[in-house]
Amino acid sequence: MQTEQETQAPGARWRIGVIGGSGIYDLSVLDDVQEIAVQSPFGASSGPVTLGRIGGQEFVFLARHGAGHRISPEAINHRANIDVMKRCGVTDLVAISAIGSLREELAPGSFVAVDQFIDRTHGRPQSFFGEGLVAHVSLADPVCARLSGLLADAAQAAGASVHRGGCYLAMQGPQFSTRAESRLYRQWGADVIGMTAMPEARLAREAELPYALIGMVTDYDAWRDGDHVDVAQVLSVMRGNAATAKATVVALAGLLPQLRTPSPIDRALDGAIMTAPAQRDPVLVARLGAVAGRALKA
Numbered sequence: 001m002q003t004e005q006e007t008q009a010p011g012a013r014w015r016i017g018v019i020g021g022s023g024i025y026d027l028s029v030l031d032d033v034q035e036i037a038v039q040s041p042f043g044a045s046s047g048p049v050t051l052g053r054i055g056g057q058e059f060v061f062l063a064r065h066g067a068g069h070r071i072s073p074e075a076i077n078h079r080a081n082i083d084v085m086k087r088c089g090v091t092d093l094v095a096i097s098a099i100g101s102l103r104e105e106l107a108p109g110s111f112v113a114v115d116q117f118i119d120r121t122h123g124r125p126q127s128f129f130g131e132g133l134v135a136h137v138s139l140a141d142p143v144c145a146r147l148s149g150l151l152a153d154a155a156q157a158a159g160a161s162v163h164r165g166g167c168y169l170a171m172q173g174p175q176f177s178t179r180a181e182s183r184l185y186r187q188w189g190a191d192v193i194g195m196t197a198m199p200e201a202r203l204a205r206e207a208e209l210p211y212a213l214i215g216m217v218t219d220y221d222a223w224r225d226g227d228h229v230d231v232a233q234v235l236s237v238m239r240g241n242a243a244t245a246k247a248t249v250v251a252l253a254g255l256l257p258q259l260r261t262p263s264p265i266d267r268a269l270d271g272a273i274m275t276a277p278a279q280r281d282p283v284l285v286a287r288l289g290a291v292a293g294r295a296l297k298a
């Protein structure tokens, strides 16, 4: 598999990036695997990436919390992770996460194809851009509907009970929510809760990567009388779900159309960069080579 900043031509092949969350530290369903460390100007990513195939379909896997789950949610270097995916020539990004449920009908064991976010995280670098190169992308629809639909179909084919659509409340962590917070988030219209999808989803959009998140419900968070979540509960549900999550990736490989038609998200930076070419910081422009090279050259 070729890597490092290939440009995606219309009608070209898919190369699916998979970011695995709690309980998903490898993608044992991949063939012809090769583990490589990819350097990023944004610092250390969560770890090496695994390149591999399922049939003729190429995948690039990264464990979000690192091998052995050593990186806490607030310390994940999402910028490096997304930058590395771009450097590996990823065209579309699938995120897999453990989530808490804020709705009775989203029972532990079920999967949710998330389509919206409320971001309560803080102190995490939220953008690739900044002083010397300012950009404002649209995040109105933060998830790629095409990829999310395929992912939901794949999860269903893998035997999961799938809810299509749901609003993910990204909390800071690493502690779980208080009961008051959990009840407040329900009033805000959030359906599920986790600690990692933000700023991951924001950065994927800035990097012009169509993004979809499949969440595996592990618990009812803390809004139900007497209930509260703990790690033992999350892990016990995840042990049951990890095989289904991996089977979802296998099913996705079989569901992807042979040729990838362009997505509007491939050009999310068109018209978004505000800074006049003469005023751009050359150091930042160079750092953004993989993430925004297409738009900066245009």
Ligand SMILES: CSC[C@H]1O[C@H](OP(=O)(O)O)[C@H](O)[C@@H]1O
Residues within 6 Å of the ligand: 020, 021, 022, 023, 064, 065, 073, 096, 097, 098, 099, 173, 194, 195, 196, 197, 231, 234
């Ligand atoms: C182990 S429970 C809390 C932990 O699980 C989720 O992580 P991920 O989204 O990477 O699966 C949640 O966001 C917390 O980081």
Ligand SMILES: Nc1ncnc2[nH]cnc12
Residues within 6 Å of the ligand: 098, 099, 100, 101, 171, 176, 177, 193, 194, 195, 218, 219, 220, 221, 222, 229, 234
């Ligand atoms: N209830 C919860 N809150 C935050 N992150 C989670 N991950 C799994 N369950 C969670």
